Amino acid sequence: MSVLSRVDWTVITVLITAFIAFSLGYKRGLCKGRQVGEIEGVIKLREKSLYLGKCGLCGNGQDNPIKQTE
């Protein structure tokens, strides 16, 4: 059975570092994505409610609905 050489330990260290770095980046990206998604979701819901002329959640009407323009 061969013992691990210096090159082997270097490759193993690089791969472990890549895994840890990837995991940290993935976790950070997930948190940031959730934050941005929550903010954008609220804005999109309010925009939709404005163009529909009623609340997107409860359906309550608006006095002066605004026409949607692209």
Add this chain to the structure above:
Amino acid sequence: MPSSYCEWLALIPSFGAILLTGLVIKCLDDYLDQDSNNPLLTSLGRGGIVYFILGILIAAALDFSLVFILFSASYIVGMFLDMTIKLPSGLPSWLESIIVAIVSIISAGLINTFWAIMIMFSIQLLDDLLDYQNDLINQQTNYAIILGIERTVILFLLSMYISLALQPLLSVVLLCTALFISEALCKNLGRTENVSFKQS
């Protein structure tokens, strides 16, 4: 690495043991998951479990220590995702894994046990990468779904590299045998076609 024909011939029992052990582990895994898409398992029917025991006995007769560490490693690796569940023995799965690991270390040595766990883990990761689409549709437990494809690939490279560094010949033989068993012997081609049809 064997340098003469005699040395290669001396390894034939080990290769036979690896093939039989791989078949038994694959069929046992599908039996526990009640996977009806394994054509070998369906052909064996109800008495299949007897053939599993027979298969592992023959494998152990060919090369006991290798079969012991490979079977123990597959048991330990199989528990990685469910470490907290309580098993029929009454013990949690992490404790059973530790007991099996200690027995394997006493029987075959620390480096051999570590190599076996690494190679079985890399085979598990490769299998999960290959079954990623199917398991996503069927909502099966899969390392590639839990960790993501990129991290699974990095883990596979890491465990495969360590296995190759410790036991290059046996690692390659095990990997080829595992791929042959999972993709050629125990794969129901009809099911794969149905999945492709669903996706399109």
